[in-house]
Amino acid sequence: MPIKDILLPLVGQPDDRAMAAIEKCVAVAGDLFARVEALAIEEDISVRPRVKVLSVPGDAAAGEAVHGVTDARGLLKSFDDAAVRFGVRNVQELQQLAAADIAPMLARRARLKDLSMVPVKAYSDQSESIIERLLLESGRPVLLCPEELATDLPVALDDVLIAWDHSAPAARAIADAMPLLQSAISVRVITATDEASGDELRSGTALVDHLAEHGIKSSFEVVEIGGSSVGKVFEAYVGRNRIDLLVMGAYRHSRLNEIIWGGATKTVIGRPPCWVMMSR
Numbered sequence: 001m002p003i004k005d006i007l008l009p010l011v012g013q014p015d016d017r018a019m020a021a022i023e024k025c026v027a028v029a030g031d032l033f034a035r036v037e038a039l040a041i042e043e044d045i046s047v048r049p050r051v052k053v054l055s056v057p058g059d060a061a062a063g064e065a066v067h068g069v070t071d072a073r074g075l076l077k078s079f080d081d082a083a084v085r086f087g088v089r090n091v092q093e094l095q096q097l098a099a100a101d102i103a104p105m106l107a108r109r110a111r112l113k114d115l116s117m118v119p120v121k122a123y124s125d126q127s128e129s130i131i132e133r134l135l136l137e138s139g140r141p142v143l144l145c146p147e148e149l150a151t152d153l154p155v156a157l158d159d160v161l162i163a164w165d166h167s168a169p170a171a172r173a174i175a176d177a178m179p180l181l182q183s184a185i186s187v188r189v190i191t192a193t194d195e196a197s198g199d200e201l202r203s204g205t206a207l208v209d210h211l212a213e214h215g216i217k218s219s220f221e222v223v224e225i226g227g228s229s230v231g232k233v234f235e236a237y238v239g240r241n242r243i244d245l246l247v248m249g250a251y252r253h254s255r256l257n258e259i260i261w262g263g264a265t266k267t268v269i270g271r272p273p274c275w276v277m278m279s280r
Contacts, residue, residue: 002179003032007113009106009130010040012121014074020150021119022075026082027155028143028275029117032179035089036117038079039109040072042096069096099126103133110138115176117143119150122271131269135250135280141176144269144276157245157275158185162218163234163264165191166203169249173279174207177247178214180277187211187218188241192233192264196222231267238273246273250280 006029012018029036072094083090097105110116116134120127134142145153157180164170174181181187189211191204204220211218225233238246250265268276 001114003114004034005112005114006032006034006036007106007110007116008036008038008079009116009118010038010072010075010079011043011070011102011126011130012075013071014078017121017147017150018075018119019078021145021147022078023082024150024153024155025117025119025145026079026086026088028157030086030088031155034114035091036079036083037091037093037109037113038076038083039106040076040079040092040094041102042069042072042094043102044069044096044098072096102126103130104137106130107133107137110134110140113138113140115141115143117145120144120146120269120272122146122148128269131278135278141173141277141279144272144278146272146274149272149274153275154244157183159242159244160184160187161234161238161241161243161246162187162189162207163192163246163248164189164204164207164220165249166200167249169251169280171249173247173249173277174211176279177245177277180245181211181216181247182214184216184245187216188243189218189220190223190237191220192223192225192230194225229267230264234264234268235271235273243274245275245277247277250278 008025010022026036076092076094080092116138118131118134120131131142131144160181162174189204189207191200193200208218208220223233223237234246237243248264248268
């Protein structure tokens with residue numbers, strides 16, 4: 001199924017990296033000829049007064065935080081400018097929510113979209129919370145756009161890497177990414193392991209055969225972990241081979257296990273090394 005209807009959450013402040021990520025997301029949506037629903041969230045925040053106030057006994061208000069909202073309108077303007085520039089069909093909405101309500105609401109809205117595009121701040125608890133909810137509760141794939149790399153990210157996703165571990169989430173990610181795989185120039189399949197079993201080798205070869213049935217020419221290789229973590233292996237491979245898009249399943253192990261011990265999903269969500277498409 002082609003990707004034609006995209007949700008783009010706009011959360012946070014319109015700094016240079018955020019605006020670059022929004023522009024790149026809109027450009028990719030335009031390349032897909034998709035409509036984008038931009039949902040900007042004014043988040044209630046607490047701000048400490050900058051002026052030091054001398055408190056007096058009984059003055060409970062002294063030193064307390066004052067409340068404000070994030071500049072969602074600035075994010076929405078950045079989106080509107082990009083949508084006009086790239087000629088992207090769009091719908092725009094502005095909501096004001098408490099921080100705890102943002103991720104659940106986005107997951108509900110994403111259920112009727114082909115894809116959610118999420119600008120990702122590196123090592124941001126809020127970004128991770130939004131992505132996790134989308135993965136676990138929307139039933140739809142998520143395309144991560146790392147804000148810190150946005151300026152240099154490609155619009156055409158020509159070189160694609162599939163992280164294959166023969167799991168159900170990985171299979172789902174491949175199915176969801178099929179429109180992107182079919183338009184790619186190069187598709188590589190890797191399995192990260194130090195001792196590849198016969199089953200793992202056969203599984204990788206079988207995936208290459210399956211992709212060929214969809215007109216996708218791909219290659220398969222085993223990449224050694226060598227004492228690193230799987231997430232770091234993906235990051236290094238992406239850097240060495242100038243990969244545009246990483247396709248992977250999310251949370252092969254339990255989410256709680258990854259939170260406690262770490263894992264590939266947690267590593268990649270925390271700091272995506274390129275465009276990343278994830279499914280669960």
